[in-house]
Amino acid sequence: MKKVKIIGCALLIAVTLHAQQAMENIGKKVDDYLSGAELYGFSGAIIVAKDGQILLNKGYGYAHRTTKTVNTPSSVFSTGSVTKQFTAAAVMKLEMMGKLNTEDKLPKYFDNVPDDKKNITIHHLLTHTAGLPPAVGNDFDPITKGEFIEKVMAAETRFPPGDDFAYSNVGYSLLALIIEKQSKLRYEAFLRKYLFGPAGMQHTGYGLPNWDDTAFAHIYNGDNDNGSTRRFTKPTWHLMGNGGILSTTGDMYKWVEALKNNTVLNEEATRKMFVPFKNNYAYGWDAIDGGNLRQHDGGSTLGNSAELRWFVEEDLLTMLFTNATINGNLGFSVVRDDIEALTFGIEIPLPPKIHPVARDLEPYIGTYQFPSGQTFSISGDAHSIYLEVDNQELYDLLLDPDNYKPGGVNIVPNKKIEKAFERALSDGDFQGFEFIGASATLQKEISTEIEMEGMTKPNYKLIKTVPSQHGDNRYITQVALSDDKNFEGESMILSIVTENFKFAGLGIDFGSVSPLKLQLYPIAENKFQAYSLQSKMGARIEIVGKSDNNYDFTVGNTTVSYIKKKRDKINSSSVTPPTEIIHSEFQK
Numbered sequence: 001m002k003k004v005k006i007i008g009c010a011l012l013i014a015v016t017l018h019a020q021q022a023m024e025n026i027g028k029k030v031d032d033y034l035s036g037a038e039l040y041g042f043s044g045a046i047i048v049a050k051d052g053q054i055l056l057n058k059g060y061g062y063a064h065r066t067t068k069t070v071n072t073p074s075s076v077f078s079t080g081s082v083t084k085q086f087t088a089a090a091v092m093k094l095e096m097m098g099k100l101n102t103e104d105k106l107p108k109y110f111d112n113v114p115d116d117k118k119n120i121t122i123h124h125l126l127t128h129t130a131g132l133p134p135a136v137g138n139d140f141d142p143i144t145k146g147e148f149i150e151k152v153m154a155a156e157t158r159f160p161p162g163d164d165f166a167y168s169n170v171g172y173s174l175l176a177l178i179i180e181k182q183s184k185l186r187y188e189a190f191l192r193k194y195l196f197g198p199a200g201m202q203h204t205g206y207g208l209p210n211w212d213d214t215a216f217a218h219i220y221n222g223d224n225d226n227g228s229t230r231r232f233t234k235p236t237w238h239l240m241g242n243g244g245i246l247s248t249t250g251d252m253y254k255w256v257e258a259l260k261n262n263t264v265l266n267e268e269a270t271r272k273m274f275v276p277f278k279n280n281y282a283y284g285w286d287a288i289d290g291g292n293l294r295q296h297d298g299g300s301t302l303g304n305s306a307e308l309r310w311f312v313e314e315d316l317l318t319m320l321f322t323n324a325t326i327n328g329n330l331g332f333s334v335v336r337d338d339i340e341a342l343t344f345g346i347e348i349p350l351p352p353k354i355h356p357v358a359r360d361l362e363p364y365i366g367t368y369q370f371p372s373g374q375t376f377s378i379s380g381d382a383h384s385i386y387l388e389v390d391n392q393e394l395y396d397l398l399l400d401p402d403n404y405k406p407g408g409v410n411i412v413p414n415k416k417i418e419k420a421f422e423r424a425l426s427d428g429d430f431q432g433f434e435f436i437g438a439s440a441t442l443q444k445e446i447s448t449e450i451e452m453e454g455m456t457k458p459n460y461k462l463i464k465t466v467p468s469q470h471g472d473n474r475y476i477t478q479v480a481l482s483d484d485k486n487f488e489g490e491s492m493i494l495s496i497v498t499e500n501f502k503f504a505g506l507g508i509d510f511g512s513v514s515p516l517k518l519q520l521y522p523i524a525e526n527k528f529q530a531y532s533l534q535s536k537m538g539a540r541i542e543i544v545g546k547s548d549n550n551y552d553f554t555v556g557n558t559t560v561s562y563i564k565k566k567r568d569k570i571n572s573s574s575v576t577p578p579t580e581i582i583h584s585e586f587q588k
Contacts, residue, residue, distance in 0.1 A: 026048065026050065026055050026056075026342065026343055026345070027048055027055030027056035028056075029342045030046065030048055030055075030056050030339055030342050030343065031056055031058060032350060033335075033338060033339070033342055033348070033350055033351070034046065034058075034060050034335070034339075035060065036350045036351035036352075036353060037060070037335060037351050037533055038060050038061050039351065039353075039354060039356070039521075040326070040351055040519070040531060040532075040533040041324065041325075041326040041327065041331075041533060042060055042061060042322070042324075042326060042331060042334070042335060042533065043060060043061025043062060043071060043220070043322060043323050043324040043331065044059070044060060044061065044071060044077070044217075044320065044321045044322035044323055044324070044331055044332075045057075045058065045059040045060065045071050045072070045073060045075055045077065045248075045249050045320075045321045046058065046060075046249065046318065046319065046320045046321070046339070047073070047249035047250065047252065047253050047317070047318070047319045048316075048317070048318050048339075048343060049253055049256075049316070049317045050314070050315060050316045050317070050343075051315045052257070052315070054253065057073045057249055057250060057253075058072075058073060059071030059072040059073060059075055061323075061324065062218075063075050063215075063216075063217040063218060063323065064217075064218045064228075065218070065220070065225070066225070069214070071217060071323065073248065073249050073250055074203075074212075074215055074248060074250075075215055075216075075217045075248065075321075075323075076203065076211065076212075076215045076216050076217060076229050076246050076247070076248060077217050077229060077246065077247065077248070077304065077306060077321035077322075077323060078219075078229050078232050078243075078244055078245070078246055078298075078300075078304045078306065078321075079243075079244070079245050079246070079247050079252075079298060079306050079321075080243050080244070080297070080298020080299050080300065080304065080305060080306045081169075081242065081243050081296060081297065081298030081299075082245075082252075082296045082297070082298050082306050082307070082308050083172075083241070083242060083243045083244060083245040083298070084172050084241075084242060084243075084284040084296065085283075085284035085285055085296055085308075086191055086195060086245060086284070087172050087175050087176060087179070087241045087242070087284060088126055088175075088273055088283035088284025088285070089195055089259075089264060089265060089273065089284070090175075090179050090187075090190055090191055090194070090195060091122060091126065091175055091178070091179065091283070092265050092269040092270075092272065092273050092283070093194050093195065093264070093265060093269070094179065094182050094183060095269065096265065096266060096269050099182040099183065100122065100178065100182050101122070102121065102122045102123040102126065102272075103121050103122070103123060104121060104122050105118065105119060105120060105121050106118065106120045106121075106174075109177070109178050109181055109182075110149060110153070110174075110177075112153065113153060114153055114154075116131075116156075116157045116160075117130075117132075117153065117157065117161075119160075119161050120132075120161045121161065122175070122178065124161045124162060124171075125168075125171040125172065125174055125175050126171075126175065126283040126284065127165075127277045127278065127281055127282070127283065128165055128166060128167050128168050128171060128278075128279070128281055129161065129162050129163070129164065129165055129166075129277065129278055130157075130161050130168060130171050131157040131158045131159040131160060131161055131163070131164070131166060132152070132155065132157060132158075132166075132168040132170045132171050132174075133155050133156070133157075133158065133168065133170055134166075134167060134168055134169055134170065135169050135170060135238065136148070136151040136152055136155055136170055136238070137151065137238045138238060139235075139236065139238050139239045139243070139244070139300070140231070140236060140238070140239070141236060141238055142236060143236055143237050143238060144237070145177065145237055147237075148173065148237035148238070149177070152170055152173075152174065155170070164278065165278040165279040165281065169238075169239075169242035169243065170242075171242075172241045172242035172284075173237055173238070173239075173240055173241045173242050174241075175241055176237075176240045176241025176242075177237075177241075179241070187240055187241055188205055188206050188207070188208055189208065191205070192205055192208050194264070195258075195264050196251075198258065198263055198264050199254050199255055199257075199258035199263055199264055200254050200258075201247070201251040201254050201255060202251070203246075203247060203248045203250070203251045204245065204246065204247040204248070204251045204252075204255070205245060205246065206232060206233055206234070206235050206244070206245060206246065207233040207234060209246075211230075211233070211246075213230070216228035216229045216230045217229055217321075217323040218323060219302045219303045219304045219323050219324070220303045220323065220324040220325065221301065221302060221303035221324075221325050222303075222325060222328070224303075226302040226303060229246055229304070229323075232244040232245075232246055233246070243298060243300075249319050249321065252308060252319040253317065253319065256308070256310055256317050256319075273285070274287050274291055274294060275287070275291075276288075276291060282294075284296065291312070292311060292312050292313050293309065293310070293311055293312075294309075294310040294312060295307065295308060295309040295310065296308055297332055297333075297336075299322075299330040299332065303323065303324055303325045303330075304321075304322065304323055305321075305322045305330035305331050305332040305333070306319075306320065306321050306322070306332065307319075307320045307332040307336055308320075309336075309340070314344075316343055318339055318340075318343060320332050320335070320336065320339065326533055326534065327386075327517060327519065327532065327533075327534065329534060334533050334534045335533070338536075348536075349536065351531065351533060352529055352531060352538055354521055354523050354529045355523065356521045356522060356523060356529075357522050357523060357524065358522075359522040359525075360382055361380065361381070361382055361383065361384070361385045361520070361522065362381065362382040364378050364385055364520070364543060365378050365379060365380060365381075365385060366378060366565050366566060367565070367566055368551065368553075368563050368564065368565045369563065369564045369565075369566075370393055370394075370406070370407075370560065370563060371406065371562050371563070372393060372406050372407040372408075374391040374392075374393045374394070374407070374408075375391070376388060376389065376390065376391060376394045377515075378520070379517075384519065385519070385520045386517040386518065386519050386520065387517070387518045387519075387520055387530050387541075388515040388516070388517055389515055389516040389517070389518060389537075390515035390516070391408075392408040392410055392411055392414055392464060392465065393406075393407055393408035393411070395408070395410075395464050395465070395466060396408040396409050396410060397553075397555050397558070397560065398518075398530070398537065398539045398555055399466060399467060399537070400467065401539070401555040401556040401557065401558035402556065402557065402558060404555075404558050404560070410465040410475070410477075413465065413475075413477070413498075413501070414462055414465055414477070416432075416435055417462060417465075417477055417479065417496070418460075418462050419432055420432030420433045420435075421460040421462075421479060422460075424442075424443070424446070425457075425458055425459075425460055425481075430442055430443035430446075433503075435501075436496075436498055436501060436502055436503045437502050437503050438496075438503030441503065441506070442496075442503075442506070445506055445508075446481075446494065449492060449508055450481065450492075453492060455481065455482075455483050455492075456483060457483060458481040458482060458483055458492075459481070459482055459483070459484070459485045459487070460479055460480065460481055461479065461480045461482075461487055461491075461513060462477070462478075462479050463478040463479065463480055463493075463513065464477075464478055465477040465478075466478075468497065473499055473500045474497060474498065474499045474504060475497070475498050475499075476495050476496070476497050476507075477495070477496045477498070478493055478494065478495050478496075479493075479494045479496065480492065480493055480494075480513045481494065482513075487513040489512070490510050490511060490512060491510070491511065491512065491513050492508065492509075492510055493508070493509045493510060493511055493513075494506065494507070494508060495507035495508070495509070516532065516535055516537065517532065518530040518531060518532045518535075518537060518538065518539075519531060519532065520541065523540075526542055526543055526544050527540070527541070527542045528540070528541045528542070528543070529541075539555050539556065540555070540556065541553070541554065541555055542554035542559075545565075546561075549564060549565055549566070550562050550563065550564065551563045551564075551565055
């Protein structure tokens, strides 16, 4: 028995060590990914914790580019709309104290409430179901408390309270006013006394913390420096309660631990705060997947963003701050899915490691034309250039250069898809999709979606066909539908999946139709790493000018010759020799 016990202990120790190593590996993988992402524009900080253990707490990129000050776990960032969960928790605290009830209506707290707002409750404000507008002014516009209330009461409501979901910053600023009225304290003072203090959060708030001036991170939208997060220390009523509270990664970890352990709220108040209502929105949180995923994000056009994700069953937390956009996108939105995959043990390709060199990039800017007639552009300036991928031939060359064919290897199936959509949208005849065995299925699904979206005479635009990551013979063809013939604004994006040229599935999403932009990072003379952190698409490219304005364009081992370049529009009739394809070892 003694020996069995020893073996059992050894096994337990081995399992414990394995679990410990697995958790540490999560932190390392996220660190490796974000360290690679720095080269491609990521800037911010993250904390990753599991089972109450911090696996990673680190900053990336610059807090101030001019002084080369780097981001650290002590850097102070804006939480953006993650602020709303603090406001919601403050309301729950006041309900615990008997000072309000979530079913109370606005006339109990405000005078001269108009008829369209008299039935709005605190619950409606918390769940964005009050019908209030998103805002009544810009975040930093000066406004008094009285002026703000007057503007809100005069604003038109979008629907009767409780009928629908419409995200409203205004509603959370009204909640901040109610908190002040019922607590007899300033909004931030109440949070500091009853939430942040008990949670041990000394570096969270607007103006009350004893801030270190060197810790404020600057905010960048592209190359524009929009000042530091210090600007949030004096919020107006357009921002109070709905956004802009400052914090650090470590403090946000303490916040979730306090909620887990009922340190700031009792069990009943915590439970009530996380019950989802319309649009899976609870009180200041998204409560998704039956409430297992509790999350919220936030950001602004200044360039800052933040996202807190708490997977309850897995006891997994990530708090991500960013202080710079990535190719025009809020930073959190570009890396969030990859971070989630890594924290759940899913392998993803890391951003390519490169050593960019200084080059004058302006000579590469212009419009290029394949011998087939398809064109593409390189845009930008002397310091940053982007390959705009908006035709099938270029997609095929970048994604599978070894099998490249003039015009694109997917040009034939694409033309069949286009003809099928032409028949379907003009005559209601979906038989054109029979070549992939999906006429009945696509008729049902596409017709239903068109009707649900209220489209009258939708136009179609084939975007691209690309290999699927889930099978060697699977392809995804994306087609946009829109009533706008220019496809401006949001379009319905259909992703038709085929396997061995037969229908295998349909995905439906909504978004803008615009060229994929891959930044070209110079790594040697005429040689570039093309990459987009958002799309995860990239390739090593060489662009060499020849005589008579002809260019060789090399991707991997494949060189396409006789590519014409002009800065102005190319005359499509002036296409000369057939495409020359050379397969050779790419000189790295």
